[in-house]
Amino acid sequence: MNPILTSIVLLIMSNVFMTFAWYAHLKELNTAPWFIAAIISWLVAFLEYMFQVPANRIGYTVMSIGQLKIIQEIITLSVFVPFAFFYLKEPLKLDYLWAGLCMLGAVYFMFRDKIA
Template sequence: MPPAYAFIAPVLLLVASNVFMTFAWYGHLKVEHRALWVIVLVSWGIAFFEYWLAVPANRIGRAVYEPAELKAMQEVITLAVFAVFSVTYLGERFTLNHGVGFALIALGAWFVFKGPL
């Protein structure tokens, strides 16, 4: 029987890793006065920490989740983190279209976790 933390640790680590990755990929959109090569280097530096969280999340999670479940979980977490980031940091509106699209992706993840039909 896997330890209890193997169920929740991957979720928490993936949330944290996605915060880093979202800033690495999209945080620079508010920084228009820097050269692209500087933005890329800074983004790589931020992504370094994302990997230190994502790799252990998947290694620990493999004890209790299938790889497809980990990937589905990752995508749903990515969208949730991005939605919050987009509204709070970038000042974007979250529209019904975004909600429906994200919900359909979450439904896809549900099917992955559901198992064979």
């Protein structure tokens, strides 16, 4: 499989776990002591690392660290927005769109040597 595509798929899986590790406790464990939420979040984050580490190692064979990082940020926003809307019931705001457009600009600058 293409290393860029493999890296992206693994980063998507990684981000799903990390988003749950960072934010799901706000809904599911909001009455539990913070240290219980932290331990459970850490266990979920372990799964995130099982996808993130190979994703970065594979991606780094064909992309610069800056390119890999901006792809990670795009994926993070792409996972976070549906999570916030569907899971946490947060309202959608145009700010997500503006942030996404700014990030597309960042993608252009990080990949412009490969585009031109």
